[in-house]
Amino acid sequence: MSQSLVSCCARLSAIDGLDVAFPNSSLYAATENAYWSIQEASLAPSCIAKPNSSEDVARIIATIANQDGCPFAIKSQGHAPAAGFANIDNGITIDLTALNAITTNKDASVAHIGTGASWLDVYAHLDTLNKTVAGGRNGGVGVGGLTLGGGISYFSPQAGFTCDTAINFEIVLVSGRLVNANATSRPDLFRALKGGLSNFGVVTSIDFRTLPVGEILGGRVVNSLSYRSEVFAAFAKIATAEPYDVHASITTSIIFNAVTKAWTLLSAPIYTKPQTDPEVYAELFAIPSVSNTVQLTQLHTLANETAVAQTNQLFSTGTYGPSAQLLDRIFDICNETLYDFNITGSLQWIATFEPLPTVFAAQGAHGNVLGTASAAGNGMILLLSASWSDAASSPLVHAKNEQVLHEINTAAEHFGLLRSLVYANYAGTFQTPVASYGAQSDAFLRRVARKYDPRAVFQTQLPGGFKLVD
Ligand SMILES: Cc1cc2nc3c(=O)[nH]c(=O)nc-3n(C[C@H](O)[C@H](O)[C@H](O)COP(=O)(O)OP(=O)(O)OC[C@H]3O[C@@H](n4cnc5c(N)ncnc54)[C@H](O)[C@@H]3O)c2cc1C
Known part of the structure; x- marks a missing residue:
């Protein structure tokens, strides 16, 4: 550890009542183990400050900000996949998870x-x-x-x-x-x-x-891949309905297991009212399904997803006009580009689509900085993600991801459906979300x-x- 970092961590340790964790302690390991991706967990901060109050955070920043040689990272629940977003090598990580009141x-x-x-x-x-x-x-x-x-x-x-x-x-x-x-x-x-x-x-x-x-309707529907055109058509109809049913929130994903070469087509239709058969999902529910777990439930039950083991993860994103034809084309692009792409160990790709109807995007028209108010009508956001086990293959996976996204964007442009928003929470490190606003x-x-x-x-x-x- 550099002398300046030793001194930064020592000054933080001197703050009354502040927990500061060092490598090889259980407090340090608890933060490292909580990151969602291996890339984040494999960074090794010189020390980790764990504030218990806003005042602790104020003292931390007063101590280290403006100090050359004290680079730092801020972590909440550590779900950003890219290395260095909420953790740091040779620096100080501020773990905010105790600020959870x-x-x-x-x-x-x-x-x-x-x-x-x-x-x-x-x-x-x-x-x-x-x-x-x-x-x-x-x-x-x-x-x-x-x-x-x-x-x-x-x-x-x-x-x-x-x-x-x-x-x-x-x-x-x-x-x-x-x-x-x-x-x-x-x-x-x-x-x-x-x-x-x-x-x-x-x-x-x-x-x-x-x-x-109160209760909401939620769960998952798996359809055979052979019904993908019907599912994409149902999705596009929901995403472009006028008026949009504001209680409807759906994601549709195509998931590719690169080891078994199997595709899964999965939708998560949610209705934020206690209604078991909302009209908005009639077309989707009429498509024969392999399984359907949609039922009335509570939000905290629905949100309580099984935690996955830390693995290598990447995100990337694009925003498009919703269209069944474009969804069909995106599936073809993914299948053509990913089918024969093999690496050592496990590899899974997921392309998830979610509607961005104007009624949603326009809510923050002048209140936020996302720039979606001027969006040309209804949209849909794509989250293209990958998870894989072999760290040595990371450069290959990243390059393949960029290639697939480039081909999707080119196709969307060809259809006249490419939109500007690069949604920051899904963006890859090679993307520029702030400029997209x-x-x-x-x-x-x-x-x-x-x-x-x-x-x-x-x-x-x-x-x-x-x-x-x-
Ligand atoms: C399984 C999963 C499900 C997801 N579901 C959704 C979803 O439903 N909707 C959606 O919009 N996104 C979703 N995302 C994306 C998610 O919004 C981003 O990954 C987000 O950055 C995670 O926030 P975090 O606080 O857990 O992450 P962290 O990795 O802790 O933080 C992310 C970034 O925010 C900064 N940051 C965090 N807290 C603060 C703070 N208090 N002050 C200043 N900076 C801070 C960090 O420094 C870091 O750069 C999901 C991601 C995953 C992995």
């Missing part, structure tokens, strides 16, 4: 949530009050990372991106000052945090507008960053995540 105001119309909480914690708490927030779908994901990157929820068609439902961010600025950003206090920072990622400070808690919720948002974010962090500490001393610097 969830409280509500008197009538439970607002939930105050620590950014280290998982969405499962949030739903388990709020379900008991028949309330929810428009948060992530997988319970293991963190409140911090998902919200700062936008956030797609089952409730997004009625409430917008998760960030659109935030009414206050508590944030530690580069000076170590703990402040609030909301519609009346620091409104520029408030807007910048709605999609602007980790570029402005460490967000310690967020107040969200809640929504009423459009020149106005990009310039706005840079202005706000210069105002609140003039020395660009959160651009340079915090290397992880998508940055605003060129």
Whole structure:
């Protein structure tokens, strides 16, 4: 460890009541084991600071920010797959998971949530009050990372991106000052945090507008691949319906096991009301299925997905106009490019499609920085992901992923269906989500960053995540 890092970690250890973990301790291992991807878990920070309060975070930032030789990373629930987004070699990782308090105001119309909480914690708490927030779908994901990157929820068609439902961010600025950003206090920072990622400070808690919720319809439908055109047609019809049924939220995935060469076609249709047979899914449910687990359930049950073992993971994304013809073409591209691509060990590819109807995208028209308000009508977002076991094959998998995405984008352009949004929470390291928000948002974010962090500490001393610097 460099002398300056020894000194940074020593000064953090001297902070009264702050837990600072070093390699070979169980506290250190607990953070490392909690990352979703092996790439993140295999980085080895010099020390890990585990704040128990917003004030602890303020003290940490006051101690290390502006100190050359103290690079750092911020971790919430560690679900960003790319190496270095929420962890760091030769630096300090700030693990926020103890900032997981969830409280509500008197009538439970607002939930105050620590950014280290998982969405499962949030739903388990709020379900008991028949309330929810428009948060992530997988319970293991963190409140911090998902919200700062936008956030797609089952409730997004009625409430917008998760960030659109935030009414206050508590944030530690580069000076170590703990402040609030909301519609009346620091409104520029408030807007910048709605999609602007980790570029402005460490967000310690967020107040969200809640929504009423009871039982919801959810589960999975597996169809034989031979029905893919019918499933794609049903998906496209749902995604382009006028008016869009705001209680409907569906993902449809094509999953390829590169070892067995088997494709699986899986949809997760959700209806956010206690209705067993909503009209919006009539066409999908009429297609013969291999299995169907769709039933009435509660959000915290649905979000409680089995944790998968740490493995190599990558994400990448694109946004397109919804079209059954394009979906058919994307399947063909994936099959043609991936079928004969073999590496040592296991390898799975998943292309997941989800509607981005205008009724959803327009919610945050002027409130967030994602630039989706001017989207040319209904859209659909693709999450193209891979998971594999052999780390030595990573360069090959990354190159193949870029090739497949390039071919999909070329096909979408050919159909006139390529859209600009590169959704940050699904983006690959080779992509530029902030630039995809459009020149106005990009310039706005840079202005706000210069105002609140003039020395660009959160651009340079915090290397992880998508940055605003060129
Ligand atoms: C299994 C799975 C399911 C997913 N489901 C969804 C979904 O339903 N909807 C959706 O929109 N996305 C989803 N995602 C994507 C997810 O939103 C991103 O991976 C997100 O970055 C994860 O947030 P995190 O807090 O767990 O991650 P982390 O890896 O801890 O953080 C991600 C990034 O945010 C920064 N960050 C985190 N907290 C803070 C903070 N408090 N202050 C400043 N910066 C911070 C980190 O430094 C890092 O750069 C899913 C991902 C996975 C792996």
